[in-house]
Amino acid sequence: MVTLKELPREEHILPGNASCAGCSTSLSIRLTVKALGKRTVFVVPACCTSVIQGLFPLTSMNIPVLNIAFASTGAAASGVVSGFRAQGIEDITVVGWAGDGGTVDIGIQALSGAAERGTDFIYVCYDNEAYGNTGMQRSGSTPLGAWTTTTPTGKREEKKNMPLIMAAHKIPYIATLSPSYPTDFVEKFQKAKAIKGTKYLHILVPCPPGWRTDPAMSVELGRLAVQTGVWTLFEIEKGVFSLSAPSNPLLEKTRRKPVQLYLEKQGRFRHLTEGDMSKIQLNVDESWEYYRKINQTKICP
Amino acid sequence: MTRTLVDSGNNVAGLAAQAAKAQVVAAYPITPQTAIVEIIAELVDSGRMKSEYICVESEHSAMAASIGASASGARTFTATSSHGLVYMHEMLHWASAARLPIVMAVVNRALGPPWNILPDLNDSLSQRDTGWLQFYCASHQEIFDTIIQAYKICENSRVLLPAMICFEGFVLSHTSMPFKIPDQEDLDSFLPRYKPGWKLDIDNPVSHGTLASSDYYMELRYLIQEAMDNAKELIPIVGKEYADRFELPYYGGLLEEVSCDDAEAVVVTMGSMGSEAKVAVQKLRDGGYKVGLARIRTFRPFPIEEVRRICGRVDAIAVIDRAISSGMEGPLFTEVQSVLCELKDRPLAMNFVAGIGGRDVTEQDVETMAVHTLECVKKGRVDQRLTWYGLRR
Amino acid sequence: MPLTCLSLPTKGTGGRTGFWRTFRPELDKGKCTKCLLCWVYCPEAVVNRDAQDYPIIDYDYCKGCGICAFECRTKALTMRREEV
Numbered sequence: 001m002v003t004l005k006e007l008p009r010e011e012h013i014l015p016g017n018a019s020c021a022g023c024s025t026s027l028s029i030r031l032t033v034k035a036l037g038k039r040t041v042f043v044v045p046a047c048c049t050s051v052i053q054g055l056f057p058l059t060s061m062n063i064p065v066l067n068i069a070f071a072s073t074g075a076a077a078s079g080v081v082s083g084f085r086a087q088g089i090e091d092i093t094v095v096g097w098a099g100d101g102g103t104v105d106i107g108i109q110a111l112s113g114a115a116e117r118g119t120d121f122i123y124v125c126y127d128n129e130a131y132g133n134t135g136m137q138r139s140g141s142t143p144l145g146a147w148t149t150t151t152p153t154g155k156r157e158e159k160k161n162m163p164l165i166m167a168a169h170k171i172p173y174i175a176t177l178s179p180s181y182p183t184d185f186v187e188k189f190q191k192a193k194a195i196k197g198t199k200y201l202h203i204l205v206p207c208p209p210g211w212r213t214d215p216a217m218s219v220e221l222g223r224l225a226v227q228t229g230v231w232t233l234f235e236i237e238k239g240v241f242s243l244s245a246p247s248n249p250l251l252e253k254t255r256r257k258p259v260q261l262y263l264e265k266q267g268r269f270r271h272l273t274e275g276d277m278s279k280i281q282l283n284v285d286e287s288w289e290y291y292r293k294i295n296q297t298k299i300c301p
Numbered sequence: 302m303t304r305t306l307v308d309s310g311n312n313v314a315g316l317a318a319q320a321a322k323a324q325v326v327a328a329y330p331i332t333p334q335t336a337i338v339e340i341i342a343e344l345v346d347s348g349r350m351k352s353e354y355i356c357v358e359s360e361h362s363a364m365a366a367s368i369g370a371s372a373s374g375a376r377t378f379t380a381t382s383s384h385g386l387v388y389m390h391e392m393l394h395w396a397s398a399a400r401l402p403i404v405m406a407v408v409n410r411a412l413g414p415p416w417n418i419l420p421d422l423n424d425s426l427s428q429r430d431t432g433w434l435q436f437y438c439a440s441h442q443e444i445f446d447t448i449i450q451a452y453k454i455c456e457n458s459r460v461l462l463p464a465m466i467c468f469e470g471f472v473l474s475h476t477s478m479p480f481k482i483p484d485q486e487d488l489d490s491f492l493p494r495y496k497p498g499w500k501l502d503i504d505n506p507v508s509h510g511t512l513a514s515s516d517y518y519m520e521l522r523y524l525i526q527e528a529m530d531n532a533k534e535l536i537p538i539v540g541k542e543y544a545d546r547f548e549l550p551y552y553g554g555l556l557e558e559v560s561c562d563d564a565e566a567v568v569v570t571m572g573s574m575g576s577e578a579k580v581a582v583q584k585l586r587d588g589g590y591k592v593g594l595a596r597i598r599t600f601r602p603f604p605i606e607e608v609r610r611i612c613g614r615v616d617a618i619a620v621i622d623r624a625i626s627s628g629m630e631g632p633l634f635t636e637v638q639s640v641l642c643e644l645k646d647r648p649l650a651m652n653f654v655a656g657i658g659g660r661d662v663t664e665q666d667v668e669t670m671a672v673h674t675l676e677c678v679k680k681g682r683v684d685q686r687l688t689w690y691g692l693r694r
Numbered sequence: 695m696p697l698t699c700l701s702l703p704t705k706g707t708g709g710r711t712g713f714w715r716t717f718r719p720e721l722d723k724g725k726c727t728k729c730l731l732c733w734v735y736c737p738e739a740v741v742n743r744d745a746q747d748y749p750i751i752d753y754d755y756c757k758g759c760g761i762c763a764f765e766c767r768t769k770a771l772t773m774r775r776e777e778v
Binding site: 019053 | 699765
C-alpha cells in the first residue's frame with residue numbers, strides 16, 4: 001500500500017511544457033514515472049505527449065524517450081526491449097506510451113503483435129477519447145454521443161473496448177486507471193513493473209480543450225467518470241477480472257451516481273437529448289450487469 | 302582464412318547476418334525473401350547465432366522494431382522485398398533521419414497488381430529518396446561481402462546511415478553459387494562491435510524525434526547529405542580493405558568497370574543484368590566491337606564522378622533499367638543523364654527498359670542492345686530515347 | 695548541431711508558461727493541513743514542497759489551471775485574478 005507523500009519528489013516531466021492547462025496526460029506522466037522510477041524508457045508515437053515534449057533541441061521529459069511514427073508504438077517498443085536484452089542491459093522498464101488513436105486505431109496491429117509475442121513491456125493507452133494532437137477528431141475510443149470535429153452531431157458508434165480486446169491476448173496483466181485515484185494508479189503501475197510479459201494499462205484522461213471542460217475540473221471529472229460507472233477501475237490478472245476498490249462498491253446500482261452528473265459538465269455532450277442520456281445510462285447499467293457476472297472470474301479460456 | 306560453401310542467395314544473406322553478429326533481427330516473411338527469415342530462425346533457435354529474433358506481425362513493424370533495437374544500441378538486421386519494402390516506406394525515412402545504421406537485405410521483386418513474385422528493381426528504386434545507402438549485387442559472393450562491409454561503412458561515425466543490400470529475387474535469391482566465408486575470428490577483427498552515435502541511455506536521458514521548427518530541419522537533413530558524401534569516400538576504402546585482407550574480389554567500390562578504357566559504347570546497368578552484361582561485353586569484344594560495362598553497385602550514394610569519368614569519354618551509352626518511373630523513363634537513366642548534363646562532350650544515350658516483372662534478360666539481349674547502340678553511333682544520333690526492350694505488341 | 699534530432703531535458707520548453715495564467719493560486723498557510731493533494735494533482739509539477747511540506751508554487755511556470763484550488767479540501771488554496 002503506497003502513500004502518496006512517500007512518492008519520490010523528483011520530477012521527470014519538467015514544468016513549463018507545452019501541455020494545455022489542466023492536462024490529465026501531463027499529470028499521468030508525472031505519476032507514472034514517480035511510480036516506476038528513473039530506470040524507465042518511454043516509446044512515444046505521434047500524440048499529445050509528443051507535443052508536450054516540446055521543440056528540438058529541448059524536451060520536457062527527463063527520461064530517455066524514443067519518438068516513433070504513429071502506428072508503431074508496440075513494434076518500436078518490442079525492438080527496444082530486445083535491443084537491451086541482446087546487450088545484456090537489465091532492469092530497465094520499457095513503456096509504450098500512446099494515445100487512444102495510436103492504440104485502438106492505427107496502432108492496434110503493432111500492439112496486438114507485441115502482446116501476442118509476450119513482449120516484456122508496459123503498454124499504456126492514455127485515452128482522451130479522440131485524436132487530441134490533431135484537434136479532437138473521433139477515434140475508435142470516442143464514446144457514443146460525443147461531439148468531435150469529425151462527429152459534429154455526436155458519434156453514432158460505441159467506444160471500442162480495448163481492455164477486453166487485450167484480455168483475449170492472454171497477457172498477464174491488464175488494468176484501467178484514473179489519475180483522480182492516485183494511490184490506485186501508482187499501485188497498478190508498481191504491480192505491472194514487477195510482472196514479466198506484456199502489461200496493458202488504460203488511463204482515462206479528461207481533456208479540457210477536447211471535452212470542452214473547465215481545466216480546474218480535470219481531476220474531478222475523472223472522479224465523476226468512476227463514480228457514475230462510465231469509467232470502471234478494474235484489473236485482469238492472469239485472466240481473472242476483478243473490480244478495483246474505488247469501483248467495486250458500485251456494483252450496487254444505487255451507489256452509482258447518474259451519468260448525467262458526468263455528462264452535463266462537458267461541452268462535448270451539450271447537444272445530448274434526454275433520450276440520448278437515457279441510452280447512455282442504459283449502456284452503463286448494462287456493462288455493470290456484465291461486470292457483476294464476470295467479477296472474480298476467469299474471463300478468457 | 303576462408304571456407305567455401307555452395308548455397309542460395311537468400312541463405313548467403315542469412316549467413317552474413319550471422320557472421321556480422323547482428324544482435325537483433327526483426328523480420329517478416331515475403332516471397333522471395335522468406336528463406337532469409339527461416340535460416341535465421343534456425344540459426345538462432347539452434348544457438349549458432351546469438352541474436353534476439355522478433356517475428357514481427359508486418360514489415361512496417363519490422364522496420365519500427367529495427368529502429369527501436371538500433372536506438373537501444375544494438376546491431377540490427379532485417380530483410381524484405383517488394384510490397385514489404387514499400388509497406389515500410391514511412392519507417393525507412395524514419396530510420397535514416399534517426400541516423401541508425403540498420404542493414405537490410407532487399408530481395409528485389411515486382412510490385413502488384415497483378416501479383417508477381419519475379420524480379421525487377423521498382424521496389425528498391427522507388428525508395429531512392431529515403432536516405433538509405435543502396436547496394437546492388439550481382440553474385441552470391443558479393444551479397445555476403447557487401448552485407449559485412451555495409452556494417453563497417455554504416456557504423457562509421459562519419460556515416461551512421463542505414464543500408465539496403467539489393468539482389469534480384471529468384472535469379473540470385475534462389476539459385477546456388479559457390480562463395481567463400483572468412484573465418485569468424487578474422488571477421489571479428491575486421492568488423493568490431495557497434496559503437497552507436499547516440500542511444501537510449503538512462504544516465505544521459507534524451508528525447509529523440511520531437512517536433513522541430515524549420516529553423517533546424519534543413520540543417521538536420523543537410524547532415525544526412527554530408528554523411529552520404531562521407532559514405533562515398535569510405536565505400537571503396539572498406540571494399541579494398543576487405544578484399545586485401547580476405548583475398549576476395551574487389552568490385553570496384555561504387556561501380557565495377559569492365560573494358561571501358563577504349564570503348565566506343567558503354568553499357569550501364571545494375572544487379573544481375575550486370576553479370577549478363579559482363580558476358581555480353583566479353584563476347585562483343587571478341588567479335589571486334591569496342592564496348593565496355595559500368596555496373597553501378599551503389600545507387601545511393603550515386604557514383605557521380607565515376608559515371609562522368611567513364612561515360613564522358615565514350616560516344617554512346619546504353620543504360621539498361623530494370624524499372625520504370627511511369628510518366629518519365631527508367632530511374633537509372635534519369636540519374637545517369639543528370640550527372641552527365643554538365644559535360645561539354647556528352648555521349649549519345651539510350652535507355653532500355655528491360656526485365657520488368659521478371660522477364661528474363663540474357664547476355665544475348667544485352668548484346669543486341671549494345672550493338673544497336675553502336676549503330677546509333679554510326680548514324681550519329683539516337684533513333685529512340687526510350688525503348689521497352691522486347692515489348693510484345 | 696547534434697547528429698540527429700536529440701533534445702535535452704529542460705524546464706520551460708513551452709516558454710515561460712506563467713504568462714498563460716488569468717488566475718493564480720494563492721496559499722493561506724493557516725488553513726493548510728499539508729495533505730499535499732495539490733502536489734499530487736498538479737499536472738505541471740509546479741507545486742513544490744518546502745522543508746515543512748507546505749506547498750510552494752513556481753509562478754514562473756504555473757498555468758493557472760485551478761486544479762490545486764479545486765481539489766484543496768480546506769480551501770487553503772484559492773484562485774485570485776492576476777493583476778494586469
